[in-house]
Amino acid sequence: MKAERAKEILIQLLKIPSPSGHEDRLALHIMEFLHRLDYDVHIESDGEIIDLIVNPKAELFFEVHMDTIDVRVEPFVRGNIVYGTGASDIKGGIAAILLMLEQLRKEGKDLNVGIVFVSDEEKGGRGSALFMERYRPKMAIVLEPTDLEIHIAHAGNIEAYFEVDGKEAHGACPESGLNAIEQAFRMLEELKKLEPFRAKGKYFDPHIGIQELVCENPHYLIPALCRGRLEARLLPEQEVEDVLDLMDPILDEYTLRYEYTEIWDGYELGEEEEIVQIAKKAMEITGLSEFGGMRSWTDAINFMYNGTKTIVFGPGNLDISHTRHERIDVRDVVKASEFLMAVNDVYGKG
Known part of the structure; x- marks a missing residue:
C-alpha cells in the first residue's frame, strides 16, 4: 500500500x-x-x-x-x-x-x-x-x-531589523518618559495604514507585522530602547522599491536605526x-x-x-x-x- x-x-x-x-x-x-x-x-x-x-x-x-x-x-x-x-x-x-x-x-x-x-x-x-x-x-x-x-x-518580501529609542523614567511615572515599546507599536500602526498593505490580492493579501520584539527592563522603568524585526508580505505585482519609498519616512521618524535584511520582488x-x-x-x-x-x-x-x-x-x-x-x-x-x-x-x- x-x-x-x-x-x-x-x-x-x-x-x-x-x-x-x-x-x-x-x-x-x-x-x-x-x-x-x-x-x-x-x-x-x-x-x-x-x-x-x-x-x-x-x-x-x-x-x-x-x-x-x-x-x-x-x-x-x-x-x-x-x-x-x-x-x-x-x-x-x-x-x-x-x-x-x-x-x-x-x-x-x-x-x-x-x-x-x-x-x-x-x-x-x-x-x-x-x-x-x-x-x-x-x-x-x-x-x-x-x-x-x-x-x-x-509573494514579495521585506524584512527589517530596527531599534526604537525612548526616554527612561520610573515605571510609575509614564508622563515623564517615552515608552519605546509603545513607540514601536505606533510605528507599526502607521505602516499598516500605507496603501500597499490595505490592498487585496488574488491568492493572499499583503501584510506587515512585528515578528520579534526585545526589551530588557530589569529596573522597573519606562523602557527606553527596544529591538525588533519587521516582516512585510507583498503581492506579486507590488514593486518592492515602491513600498520601501513609503516605509522609509516612517522608519526614519520612529527608529534610532534600521536595516533591511531581506528584500525581493514576487x-x-x-x-x-x-x-x-x-x-x-x-x-x-x-x-x-x-x-x-x-x-x-x-x-x-x-x-x-x-x-x-x-x-x-x-x-x-x-x-x-x-x-x-x-x-x-x-x-x-x-x-x-x-x-x-x-x-x-x-x-x-x-
Whole structure:
C-alpha cells in the first residue's frame, strides 16, 4: 500500500535531524536510497553547502531542501498522520520524490526530469543559489508545503531589523518618559495604514507585522530602547522599491536605526508558460484542481531571478510548519508523488 510505504520513507527521514548546516547525515541517507534504486547521484559543493543532483542535464527540475529549522518536536505517528519538525516543511516533499523515483523503477519508466536536493533553504538559500550558479534549467517545481495547490504566484518580501529609542523614567511615572515599546507599536500602526498593505490580492493579501520584539527592563522603568524585526508580505505585482519609498519616512521618524535584511520582488506566471501548461495536464491526470500563491520565501525566488520559470507545489500545510504542531497526512504525500509522476510522464511525451 502506497500510504504505508510513504509513511515508512517519511519516518526514516524524520529520524535523521537535519537543521540548517547539519544536512550531511540526511544527504548520505538520500544518496544510499537512490543508489539502491540504481540512480546516479552527482554532488555539488562549495566546501560548506552540499547539493545532490540526479539527471543533471534535464531542462525541468524538481527541487526540494533537506534542511529544517532546529528540531522542536521528535517524530511520532497517529494513524496516517506523521508529526515532527520537518514533516510538513518539507520532508513530506522529499518522501514524495523518493516514492516517485521508487515507483518509476517498479514500472520500468524513464526519469525525464532532474532532481536536486539542496541545503540551507531555511537560513540563507545558499543551496539553491549554488545550484543555479552551475545549472540553469529551463523550468522547475520547487517543493514546499502548499496543501497540494499548484502555486503559480509568489509573494514579495521585506524584512527589517530596527531599534526604537525612548526616554527612561520610573515605571510609575509614564508622563515623564517615552515608552519605546509603545513607540514601536505606533510605528507599526502607521505602516499598516500605507496603501500597499490595505490592498487585496488574488491568492493572499499583503501584510506587515512585528515578528520579534526585545526589551530588557530589569529596573522597573519606562523602557527606553527596544529591538525588533519587521516582516512585510507583498503581492506579486507590488514593486518592492515602491513600498520601501513609503516605509522609509516612517522608519526614519520612529527608529534610532534600521536595516533591511531581506528584500525581493514576487512574481506570477501566466497560464501560457510551458511549466504551467505541463502542470495543468498533470492536474487533469491526478484530479488536483487548485492554483494558488506562495506566501513565504522559497528557493523559487533564486530560480526565477536566474531565469528558470518556477512553480511551487507540495504536500503539507504552511500554516503549521515550524510550529510544535507540525504534521502531515501521508495520503497527501502519495498524492504529491502521483502528481510529480504525472509531470514526469507529461514532460517525457513532449
